[in-house]
Amino acid sequence: MGISLTVLGSAGTHTGAGRACSGYLVEVAGIRVLLDAGNGATANLQTLVPVSGLDAVVISHRHIDHCIDLISCYYNLRFDPDFERRIPLYAAAEVHELLRGLLANDSPMDFDDVFEHRQVGHGDAVRIGAMDLRFARSLHPVPTVSTRIEVEGASLVYSGDSAGGPDLVQIASGADLLLIDATWTGDASQYPAGIHLTAGDAGAIATSAGVSRLVLTHLAGATDRRQAIAEARARFDGPVLLAEDLERYEVGGV
Numbered sequence: 666m667g668i669s670l671t672v673l674g675s676a677g678t679h680t681g682a683g684r685a686c687s688g689y690l691v692e693v694a695g696i697r698v699l700l701d702a703g704n705g706a707t708a709n710l711q712t713l714v715p716v717s718g719l720d721a722v723v724i725s726h727r728h729i730d731h732c733i734d735l736i737s738c739y740y741n742l743r744f745d746p747d748f749e750r751r752i753p754l755y756a757a758a759e760v761h762e763l764l765r766g767l768l769a770n771d772s773p774m775d776f777d778d779v780f781e782h783r784q785v786g787h788g789d790a791v792r793i794g795a796m797d798l799r800f801a802r803s804l805h806p807v808p809t810v811s812t813r814i815e816v817e818g819a820s821l822v823y824s825g826d827s828a829g830g831p832d833l834v835q836i837a838s839g840a841d842l843l844l845i846d847a848t849w850t851g852d853a854s855q856y857p858a859g860i861h862l863t864a865g866d867a868g869a870i871a872t873s874a875g876v877s878r879l880v881l882t883h884l885a886g887a888t889d890r891r892q893a894i895a896e897a898r899a900r901f902d903g904p905v906l907l908a909e910d911l912e913r914y915e916v917g918g919v
């Protein structure tokens with residue numbers, strides 16, 4: 666049994682031409698988990714599965730480019746006469762408060778009609794179907810988690826937005842695939858500290874963590890994609906790929 670990862674949105678911070686913000690579909694043995702729901706990501710999701718086909722949602726943090734499409738998903742589900750359950754939403758309290766508050770402006774809509782919030786943070790672990798998920802705090806200006814998903818020895822780690830640090834190296838340790846924030850290129854000191862990684866620093870983290878494969882994502886619109894790959898490769902000897910919307914990666918299993 667392996668993990669299938671499909672990129673639904675690879676753009677950093679804002680959408681680009683034909684490129685949605687952060688969203689990733691993780692599938693294991695017919696169980697589907699949506700990792701982040703940035704602007705546009707759930708339009709790509711629905712080319713593969715309906716929103717009602719999700720078993721759980723994990724949101725890394727409350728920034729709009731990672732969560733706002735859950736408002737769209739609310740309407741998908743709220744007006745679907747055949748949808749009669751609630752989808753577990755694993756996220757920090759701030760994510761739930763933000764989204765619930767947005768819908769509250771549109772009374773009598775209640776976000777909790779279709780999503781069941783379960784708070785997660787550093788050190789928490791949950792099981793979804795055959796998937797074991799673990800969370801670690803991520804360096805970012807608001808509460809953010811990195812997520813590790815394991816199935817029968819196969820492992821996938823998603824950094825969320827991250828400026829790196831020891832918690833990311835630890836949760837990514839030995840992962841088969843690390844999907845990582847690589848917003849910028851060049852010298853990290855030219856950017857504000859504590860928000861995102863450069864592609865080169867993403868490569869260094871992959872090396873420190875001893876991962877097998879690296880997939881760079883969340884590139885800023887102006888970031889040169891070939892330069893990002895080159896800078897990551899300069900600091901990591903394994904395969905380095907750039908996330909592209911609707912591209913799929915298989916991790917472990919066959």
Ligand SMILES: [Zn+2]
Pocket residue numbers: 677678687728730731826883
């Ligand atoms: Zn972001």
Ligand SMILES: [Zn+2]
Pocket residue numbers: 726728805826
């Ligand atoms: Zn962010």
